Amino acid sequence: MEALVALAIGTLTGCGIYLMLRTRTFPVALGLTLLSYATNLFLFTTGRLVMGRPPLVGGGSVTADPLPQALVLTAIVISFAMTAFVIVLALVARVELDSDHVDGAGSP
Amino acid sequence: MTAHLVIAPVLAPFLAGAVLLLCGRSVSLRRVLSTLAVLLQCALAVTLLVAVSDGGILVYRLGDWPPPWGIVLVADRLAAWMILITTLLALCAVVQASGGTDQQGRHFHVFFQMQLFGLAGAFLTGDLFNLFVFFEVLLIASYCLQLHGGGAARTRAGLHYVVLNLLGSAVFLFAAGLIYASLGTLNMAEIAVRAAQVAAQDLGLARSGGLLLLTVFALKAALLPLLLWLPPAYAATTAPVAALFAILTKVGLYAILRGHTLWFGVEAGEIAGLFAPWLLPLGLATIGIGAIGVLAAPDLRRLAAWLVIVSSGTLLTAFGFGIDGTAAGLYYLAHGTFAVALLFLLAGAIRRRRPVHGDFLEPGIDLPRHGLWGGIYFATAIAAVGLPPLSGFLAKFLILQAAVGQPLVWVVVLAAALVCLIALARSGSQMFLNKRTASPDATVEPESASRELLAIGGLLGLIVALTVGAGPVVDFSRAAAAQLADPSAYIAAVIGAGR
Numbered sequence: 001m002e003a004l005v006a007l008a009i010g011t012l013t014g015c016g017i018y019l020m021l022r023t024r025t026f027p028v029a030l031g032l033t034l035l036s037y038a039t040n041l042f043l044f045t046t047g048r049l050v051m052g053r054p055p056l057v058g059g060g061s062v063t064a065d066p067l068p069q070a071l072v073l074t075a076i077v078i079s080f081a082m083t084a085f086v087i088v089l090a091l092v093a094r095v096e097l098d099s100d101h102v103d104g105a106g107s108p
Numbered sequence: 109m110t111a112h113l114v115i116a117p118v119l120a121p122f123l124a125g126a127v128l129l130l131c132g133r134s135v136s137l138r139r140v141l142s143t144l145a146v147l148l149q150c151a152l153a154v155t156l157l158v159a160v161s162d163g164g165i166l167v168y169r170l171g172d173w174p175p176p177w178g179i180v181l182v183a184d185r186l187a188a189w190m191i192l193i194t195t196l197l198a199l200c201a202v203v204q205a206s207g208g209t210d211q212q213g214r215h216f217h218v219f220f221q222m223q224l225f226g227l228a229g230a231f232l233t234g235d236l237f238n239l240f241v242f243f244e245v246l247l248i249a250s251y252c253l254q255l256h257g258g259g260a261a262r263t264r265a266g267l268h269y270v271v272l273n274l275l276g277s278a279v280f281l282f283a284a285g286l287i288y289a290s291l292g293t294l295n296m297a298e299i300a301v302r303a304a305q306v307a308a309q310d311l312g313l314a315r316s317g318g319l320l321l322l323t324v325f326a327l328k329a330a331l332l333p334l335l336l337w338l339p340p341a342y343a344a345t346t347a348p349v350a351a352l353f354a355i356l357t358k359v360g361l362y363a364i365l366r367g368h369t370l371w372f373g374v375e376a377g378e379i380a381g382l383f384a385p386w387l388l389p390l391g392l393a394t395i396g397i398g399a400i401g402v403l404a405a406p407d408l409r410r411l412a413a414w415l416v417i418v419s420s421g422t423l424l425t426a427f428g429f430g431i432d433g434t435a436a437g438l439y440y441l442a443h444g445t446f447a448v449a450l451l452f453l454l455a456g457a458i459r460r461r462r463p464v465h466g467d468f469l470e471p472g473i474d475l476p477r478h479g480l481w482g483g484i485y486f487a488t489a490i491a492a493v494g495l496p497p498l499s500g501f502l503a504k505f506l507i508l509q510a511a512v513g514q515p516l517v518w519v520v521v522l523a524a525a526l527v528c529l530i531a532l533a534r535s536g537s538q539m540f541l542n543k544r545t546a547s548p549d550a551t552v553e554p555e556s557a558s559r560e561l562l563a564i565g566g567l568l569g570l571i572v573a574l575t576v577g578a579g580p581v582v583d584f585s586r587a588a589a590a591q592l593a594d595p596s597a598y599i600a601a602v603i604g605a606g607r
Contacts, residue, residue, distance in 0.1 A: 046289040
């Protein structure tokens, strides 16, 4: 279980960083999205992995930590808004710079 | 009212922004409202500063949830000082912006107030995740302000600025997650307490979380390897926005100082002093690269942007020297912010008066009211380099005094000052003394010149006030530094409030 989650987070982070280093704005926006998925998944694990247990009450001695779930909710909302902003900005850059290169150079 | 004083500087800009969003198309109404809102925030900042000046630490529990479960806002001397600097700077920026910059795009004043909202929240919050949220608030407002007015150069620099900062936000989340995983809390005071009792197998997690936080804050503060986004972004944006952005790098430095003294401060046991070995080398290297950038800048805006980097490096260096260094740094922080903002406003004013040459450092047509603008440039340059008689000299003197016995610091700080002096002297002689045409066909003063003069005069006045009132201000910053050096009062105030 731990290994699977760690692999998933690692793969998402790696792909995100690889895409962020690309030269076109669309892969960069995708890379940011993957990276935000990785952070969200990572935040879940910060309360330690607990399976089949309710948060807070009614679960006997072992309960899932509810705080990371609240943090993830906040992080999802923020990263969603930021991704939308980046995509709009990339479109503006495509029109204004007549290129979708991240430096606004090269052939479109 | 006093019970809610701590949250007032956060709520005031937020409500002002909401009201501004509703108030229709009237330009003058929006300008008046926005300026009044900033004036109100100045008054609140002064009230807060007076309230904490006796050394008390005010804690505000949101929703009256006791910490560590609820989020707290905490006002100490440092937080109140940062808010006062921000609001005074914002007042000058909003006066300048109301001269026409705010009409180059939509909703300028709304974003401006949201920027202040994020800044005030970041300085006051006592919770690490809440700090992340306020960082995001101030960043999204800064993206919109940076892009205000549009244009290819602005968009190009803005894309880099936005993408890099989003990457920084992701790293911030990883870091906050690591801190929570290893210490089990995100409350800043609680972090300091738990750090002392962290289990041996979690020590590595806590360390890497802390150092990832340092990386994020170094990105925001534009320290050495992470600074190349700053000059294009600041140089491409409008003058009042660039002036306000002078405080943005200070948010990163504020967070580093908070981490250095509180989260990983003297009470943090095994991981105490986690940031300490990085402050001096990073600071000195940043000063060095900043000075080279200042020398290489082709126009006045870019020169000012590189000066932001020099001042970041100087501040980080100062924070590495205990109470004396931090006290000098807090004094320098006010001076450095105002001086760089002044240079940005001046660059904007010069650009408007030289249609062909802009603020490029080359001879051009004579400015209208040559003597006045030349004189302002002279005073600005003195302030920016740190020559006597203005406050920059006092600040650098205090920093060097704190670093007695560290010849490397003296050499780097003084050499950087010399390089800045050469660069600013050369720029001044190119723009003001080396006239290509005689003055008869000089340009006329553009509209709303009085607002520009008011904003620039206001910042100059603040620097003069810092110089004249150096005694009490340094006493205050020394008290603030002493308060930071002993975090037990902060911890007791926050955690005690829960019992």
